[in-house]
Amino acid sequence: MRATYTILFGYYVLISSVLVNAFEPISTTFVVGAGVGLAAVGQKMYNYLYESCDSKWVAFNSTGLEVALDRKLFGQHVASRVIQKAVTGFMNNKNPKKPLVLSLHGWTGTGKNFVSQLIAENIYKEGMTSSFVHQFVSTAHFPHLSQIENYKSQLQQWIKGNVTNCPRSMFIFDEMDKMHPGLIDCIKPYLDYYENLDGVSYRQAIFIFLSNAGGEHITQVALDFWKAGRDREEMKLQHLEPALSLSVFNNKQSGLWHTSLIDKNLVDFFVPFLPLEYRHVMLCGMAEMAAKGLEPDQDVVDQMARDLVYFPKSEKIFSGKGCKTIGGKLDYYT
Template sequence: MKPSRLYLSMYVFTTVSVLVSAFDPFTTTVLVGVGATLGRTIYNYLHESCDPQWISFNVTGLQVDLDKKLFGQHIASRIISKAVNGFMTNNNPKKPLVLSLHGWTGTGKNFISKLIAENIYKKGMQSSFVHVFTSTLHFPHQSQFLEYKSQLQQWIKGNVTNCERSMFIFDEMDKMHPGLIDSIKPYLDYYDNLEGVSYRKAIFVFLSNAGGDSIAQTALDFWRGGQSREEIKLKDLETLLSLSVFNNERSGFFRTSLIDKNLVDFFVPLLPLEYKHVVQCVMAEMEAKEKEPNQHVADMVAKDLIYFPKAERVFSVKGCKTIESKLDYYL
């Protein structure tokens, strides 16, 4: 029993003990029962649990966050909004929601995961039902491959058993050992349950830089052709992206059955960010720091970044990744 729960139980027990001393045995039994129920109610109110009080999808909140906080990602915004909304409002999904986000560093992959979590779980990314796996941290050694596969299966099974509305985020998929992610393939498939556990209400989000170059090249081709980035559609990137990560030997998705069996619901491309998007990031960061938005400072920070191609300086190489540290310098 955790300390907070122990102290709460002691408090309820003491309070009830004082009350019951003044009543007959029958009344005493009733009061003890009420006290125990009250204790559980108070504990559940204070301690996160797998129920609607702590897990409740805010469809409007997610849409507003995507519209106001995610810059330059019209394709990703639309996919995420529709996919998460459709999944969370379906009381009987046939399989877990599986999203694979791809793009250069700093384009918003982790940020999108954060927005999803914040609009489902009351505690957001701090929720005990949101689980983040980072390849270089949790699966660093090729020699322990078999051990990792077993651990990963146990972690997912244990957490979904604890709460069917669990969310799993796999960062640095491009650095994961090929074949490791296939160990959880059964949990992403169309099964009512596996060994008594249903995974159909869980969410799996994969984050990867793999495919980022293909996405950037497509965006650059549109720019050079005089077309707006908003004219880029999912169909222009989805097949190219899935084939790119499937055939990339350095990708955690290399030859994976997750792609071969079409278990990834959406491949979400994150476009490289242009100068104007970087400025928006800087302005948003100033607001987050409770500083007065300053266009001059935003321009200075944005101009300090490296852009690609070198001649045209169209896209920020690191997106908005280093904005926070650079802004501290200029402020």
């Protein structure tokens, strides 16, 4: 709206000057030029002040993402590597054949939303608050089964409208495992290899699906590693892939099962998130204290971390809520 006013103002100057100078050709030429220049300056000023779909506001920072994943995301060496490669490869590809589709899986509080935030922060200057980043939470945005047909058309219009506005749009779907299969199916065309759909190309867009599906199987692999005395960091994507396919491909409750997303290979990367241990909770706690502007205190964080619930009951290795709720808990201990 403001851009329109600024440009209109430029044209107003232009037109009134043309009228005033109708009988003076030399100065008219000059004023016309000035009017066009003003409109262009107005547009530039708008783009400078307000978020636009251009390289000032939307630019991928590969090193920034690498550093953020390395320094801020704890205990997720597998996810970190896959995400860095997937996002960098996609963003550096000038001519992708389809949008990037990531499906993040794992136990609660292990960093799936957090990673989406880190990706957004390294593509959009405004991060998660960018008007080109859209987040949907199944239970909050699509709660009523009876409204499913409405949700479908709203969701399709929303995606189409936003990608038309900015091809480099990002859509995050949280609680994917609770999403109605019909809704997942309705977004399928946008994830596919089409050059364009009704004149809109979706190939620059990014879709991120988050779910807890697979969390138990991933935990079992991590537990087996621990029991075998193997270093967690030795764990590779290959070790976790069977766990992922077991839960995602064969679990009728995971939602994804019902859809052709998998059959048609529309998901580019399934990314496993490992359950977090005490030491990771400690790192989260120290980072959280620093983020709150407090001097990180090992004793305080240790006290908080020890009071959390760990599982399985006998071994007590993994934090039941990962690093979630730590922010609030620390307030109690400081």
